[in-house]
Amino acid sequence: MDQLYLRDVRLEAKVGIYKRERATTQPVALDLDIALPHARVFESGKVADTIDYAVLVARIRAELAARRFGLVEELAAFVAQLVLDEFHAPWVRVGVAKLGILKDVRLVGVSIARGRA
Numbered sequence: 834m835d836q837l838y839l840r841d842v843r844l845e846a847k848v849g850i851y852k853r854e855r856a857t858t859q860p861v862a863l864d865l866d867i868a869l870p871h872a873r874v875f876e877s878g879k880v881a882d883t884i885d886y887a888v889l890v891a892r893i894r895a896e897l898a899a900r901r902f903g904l905v906e907e908l909a910a911f912v913a914q915l916v917l918d919e920f921h922a923p924w925v926r927v928g929v930a931k932l933g934i935l936k937d938v939r940l941v942g943v944s945i946a947r948g949r950a
Contacts, residue, residue, distance in 0.1 A: 847901040864928035
């Protein structure tokens with residue numbers, strides 16, 4: 834399976850269940866592994882035949898600015914569904930980490946994998 838991957842995509846998100854987390858955004862880091870929808874790009878060399886990662890990151894950034902999530906699990910599931918639906922990926926793995934949320938812990942997060950039904 835051919836994949837596109839993005840590592841340590843830094844974004845601001847409204848995520849968390851605690852009062853201090855509901856008042857503002859906080860930094861999160863995303864890791865994405867995305868199965869390519871088809872192999873045409875290897876012959877055509879055209880960005881139209883693959884997933885434009887700049888467009889993908891812009892879409893995720895816009896959605897995170899417009900939404901609030903209680904748990905990182907919800908955020909990860911939302912991003913996974915966006916990738917499957919809008920970018921037609923057959924499969925995606927999404928890792929979401931909150932940065933510096935706990936003393937003495939660099940990051941905490943979740944990793945999920947989803948595929949088309």
